Amino acid sequence: MNEQMKRLYQVARERKGLHTPAEVARYLNQFQQTLKNWESRGISQKGLHLASEKLGVSAAWLAEGVETQARPARPSQQRGYDREILRETVLGLERGIKRRGLNPAPEKRAEAVVLLYEHYSANGTGDQNDIIETVLRLVG
Structure with missing residues (x-):
């Protein structure tokens, strides 16, 4: 080899x-x-x-x-982020925002990404709709 x-x-x-x-x-x-x-x-x-x-x-x-x-490690490597979970988090959040017709401030979006990422890391990215709606209510 x-x-x-x-x-x-x-x-x-x-x-x-x-x-x-x-x-x-x-x-x-x-x-x-x-x-x-x-x-x-x-x-x-x-x-x-x-x-x-x-x-x-x-x-x-x-x-x-x-x-x-x-070369310096990117923040995602320093913290050990899973890119696939992060990708699913952002895409799911954006779908939820669009579905509800929201326009949250950037810091609220970031807060929502962190909450969702932590949830998905612990529980998987299965059924996303319920948790996305909950997080959007919390940060909305």
């Missing part, structure tokens, strides 16, 4: 709890065959940049195993 892929699988396991190539492929939104190709040929430049963004490591480390000048 290509050394780059060993590093990719290592960081995916350590940082994201992904243990199989199928899980890594799904997380990176890639076909499993793409990862098989990377295993034999190395990761493409596009793949290096994608994986570095999603996994929070530098492309140089994935490519060569050496860290270049450290």
Whole structure:
């Protein structure tokens, strides 16, 4: 297996709890065959940049195993935000705002995102309508 892929699988396991190539492929939104190709040929430049963004490591480390000048972590990486949950949170909130015809101030929107994110992180993003309506009443 290509050394780059060993590093990719290592960081995916350590940082994201992904243990199989199928899980890594799904997380990176890639076909499993793409990862098989990377295993034999190395990761493409596009793949290096994608994986570095999603996994929070530098492309140089994935490519060569050496860290270049450290780049600061984005706030979402520092706090360990789950991008998928955050995405669902924002999209669900915006749908709820539109449905109710609201125009909350930016600080109220931010407060609602935090409340919803915390709820979804703890309980999953299942049925969203009830909790969105509750949060919109609280911050509205």
